[in-house]
Amino acid sequence: MPKIIGSTLAEHREHVRSQLFDALSRLMSEAGFDSVSLADIAAAAGVGRTSVYNHFPDKESLLLSFIEHETSKYVADLRASLQDVDDPEQQLRVYVREQIDLKTIYHVTPGPDLRSVVSGSTAARLREHVGQVTDLLAGILRGGIAAGRLPDQDVDAVVPLINSCLSGRTFPDGGPERARAVEATERFVLRAVGMREGALAPS
Structure with a gap:
């Protein structure tokens, strides 16, 4: 035993x-x-x-439980970071930074994309867990639109574009180079969603 x-x-x-x-x-x-x-x-x-x-x-059941564990922790941490932030610009900046700092298997696993090497049902479950994060971004954008800080736009189409931008780039590990890269990415995302130029002062 x-x-x-x-x-x-x-x-x-x-x-x-x-x-x-x-x-x-x-x-x-x-x-x-x-x-x-x-x-x-x-x-x-x-x-x-x-x-x-x-x-x-089986291995896929282990993967799903791992993803659920990691995603739940990340979403809880992200919600905590956003809890006292009311301004849409600062909310977007928080989201961008958290996504850049995120080190998950979605970003660092070598070889084929996870969803291409698992069963269809497992791939669908993986998308559900990713949806917890994308729902937070969608809520930030819709809040910005409602507050008049962002122009009306197709939020469902914009969200995956932003996340692709954030997950597809490698950032320096630290120092001034990383700070500059993060700031440039924040400003790029803010412009991409239509935040007016006067609101883009560094945080």
């Missing part, structure tokens, strides 16, 4: 899931999801191969 880690079975289960998530993230960043097996993940996590099946029936 495997050793129980933690004072309860629930704590043990959470600990094992955390180990598996860490191993999945690490292996995907090195080789890509399609190149990693469930046995590889179990070995990297230090979890018995048969024990993995007590938590996840």
Whole structure:
């Protein structure tokens, strides 16, 4: 019988899931999801191969749980960052910065796009989780339009354009170069959605 880690079975289960998530993230960043097996993940996590099946029936189920965990945490952090920000321009700047700082498997996994190497049902579930983030951006844009700070526009068409811009660029790790790149990206996004020029002073 495997050793129980933690004072309860629930704590043990959470600990094992955390180990598996860490191993999945690490292996995907090195080789890509399609190149990693469930046995590889179990070995990297230090979890018995048969024990993995007590938590996840297959690799895609593990991926979905990992994405759900990461997305929920990110959305909660983003909502907290936006909680006391009322100005649409500053809300957009917060969103841009959070997306730039985001280091998820969507951005760093080598190999084919995740949604091209999983089943159709799993790809649909992945889109649902991404939708939690895009809904926040859509809400910011609609709020800006309602407040008269942004021109009326097709929000559903604009949101993926902004996210493609943010996820498709590599930023310096730190220093003045990163600060300049982030500021330039903020200003680009603000102009792209029609924020008037007089409102584009650096934050």
